[in-house]
Amino acid sequence: MIRIGILGYGNLGKGVESAIAHNPDTALTAIFTRRNPESIQPLTKGVQVCKADDIAKYKDDIDVLILCGGSATDLPVQTPNVAKYFNVIDSFDTHANIPQHFSNVDKAAKENGKLALISCGWDPGMFSLNRVYAESVLPGGATYTFWGKGVSQGHSDAIRRIKGVVDARQYTVPVESALEAVRSGSNPSLTTRQKHTRECYVVVEEGADKASIEKQIKEMPNYFADYDTTVNFISLEELKEKHNGIPHGGFVIRSGKTGASDEYNNVIEYSLKLDSNPAFTSSVLVAYARAVYRMSKEGKSGCITVLDVAPAYLSPMDGAELRAKML
């Protein structure tokens, strides 16, 4: 059994707990929280809930620690810190800061003979894998990533910060005609606006100036100004009823040429359609926990990413069974 610890018991931490239950060779040993441990009721029977500050005490009880905090402030500090004591995995997803985060975590993990895998999940994660595979096997071509239809937490939060807004949900939606153009192999140049639209469902205070709120959303730089955005004002009841989930997904598509004179076109498409973004991310994290456990046993240390993990490490099957059944 691979003994797993969870640091942070929000949506992602709860997802990891459920994913562990789907993998018979993994067991949840402890949940670490910054909240009062007594306030937490885990789903898993008999699992201990411990103070995050005490985590180092558990270093011999856990094979892989999965960090379930946020990329903005939690992980940049937490991951290098706990990589001193544990093999770790995080889902750090601020793409621009990955090289710096990698460097910090690599140093801490290497000095302590631990293995750390960062930026795991689906983007970065499964999408990254697919970008690398597709570009490697089709070197002449172009790669496109589309996201959605799915809830963007960051964009929903941005709407909530507007005065007069009670709650909001923002869906990122890929433009079907852009997807089709990419699939045709024509390698189109697509602007931000041509690739995705943004659908907002917004609950406002009574008497709020809806026209002003809609304008503020649509003109918000970085978040909405570069997109065709639709704003729908709905009741809190409708929001809770129809927009309660956190679905997401997307597409990685590469088209490229083969043949002596580039006469053949090829399209590689990878897509995800997920009812729950955090539950799927968690499921990926647990599969990679298996890989980290095995690679650590082989003596590997330092920081790695999904790009450094051979697929066989993720499967509960051994090499012979994989070759017989899966190849």
Added chain:
Amino acid sequence: MIRIGILGYGNLGKGVESAIAHNPDTALTAIFTRRNPESIQPLTKGVQVCKADDIAKYKDDIDVLILCGGSATDLPVQTPNVAKYFNVIDSFDTHANIPQHFSNVDKAAKENGKLALISCGWDPGMFSLNRVYAESVLPGGATYTFWGKGVSQGHSDAIRRIKGVVDARQYTVPVESALEAVRSGSNPSLTTRQKHTRECYVVVEEGADKASIEKQIKEMPNYFADYDTTVNFISLEELKEKHNGIPHGGFVIRSGKTGASDEYNNVIEYSLKLDSNPAFTSSVLVAYARAVYRMSKEGKSGCITVLDVAPAYLSPMDGAELRAKML
């Protein structure tokens, strides 16, 4: 530069030659053939064409040898033989015999400190990867592989063996409603007949009994009897004009559940749409030649498959560049 040799100069060998030209860090050193070398005019300027029997003499001139023979009789003999002298890659695709082939090649390669990667291409190959990734990250669910629309060489050959048939092309076609059922997440049970249909384009001798030929095709055990098959009789001119290519492709789809009570559905789909089956297979082989070269340099020997290769080994980029640009 990675120095590559090609053994066998048919469709696949020619495809490898073109793929090498698409990868600036690879160079074609020599083509080995069982035919008279003088009868072969390679596209690549200055490349030597040598007798297959002399191949061992070139063992210090080639970093990775790519075998481009057939799985039925060539590769079971050739791959273990040349793995004594070279790091090698083949596209052995008789799924049931992979364990035996692996064992034979592993012994030869290990005894001689060489690295051999077998069963590379898209199925086995890219599809295998996707089956393993999808099952590992979504352990509760079902995986489906569909092939086509594409030309099946084996089925075309089977039709050609019928008396009175001049030439034939057979397309394997996935059934759209089956694809949709799988994408819906309902995990349907699908029979062979429900998953694929077979479309045949057949040229017959003047005066041949078409009704009898159609019956022989449709009732042929293993090849056609379990499928809904359509037979179209056309002229040789039409066959050459409209059915000259070797397109192929297909889908690997997994749907599975996540969440504490399996309340979330997820669908992972990987698809390929290829104008030329051998040209794409070749392109995959050359990307894996890069991986074999690097892993061999690191001291790895014996037999491996695509499941044992971390994605980063396939890319011309180094780790830092991959993390900055691709993750």
